[in-house]
Amino acid sequence: MSYIFGIVSAALILVVVIELLRRRHLRERHAIWWIIAGVLALVAGxxxxxxxxxxGLLGIEVPTNLVFFVSISILFLVGLQHSSELTQLESKTRTLAERVAILELRLRDAEQASSDKN
Structure with missing residues (x-):
């Protein structure tokens, strides 16, 4: 029964990820780790x-420990990917905020120069 639960759960993960991709609620670069996890879970199921x-090949005595290790590794990689992208977005946001501030200053100066002429 637990094998059937594992197979159904893995298939459900893959279906949900593919559906999110199809509806453009999830980008491909974010979905890759979830697809890998789903495929590994499906193969193991x-x-x-x-x-x-x-x-046995990796020298791990209890196969369940391998499942936990792989799961934690995938979650670590997802977190690392999101942290990297967040850092890039923060940098871009700072640059855009600085540009907007410069444009607002130029606009204010141009409006003031225009009102001084009148």
Whole structure:
């Protein structure tokens, strides 16, 4: 029963991510980690032996620990990607705010020069 739950959950993750992509509520660069996680979960759900094989290959005694490690790693990468993009957006926002301030100053100076002529 737990295998069926795992397969259904992984398939549901993939369907939701693809639907969000289709509706343009999620960008491709953000969806890649969720698609990777969904595919890995689907493969592990359909072929549970691969989880034990991969854990053995990496020297991990309990396959569930591999699941937790991969899950935490994917969440770490998602957080890192979002932090990087947030830093870039903050820099762009600061630059735009400075440009707007300069334009407002120029506009105010131009309006003042215009009113002084009249």
């Amino acid at each position: 359909i072929f549970p032996v691969t989880l034990g094989w991969a854990a």
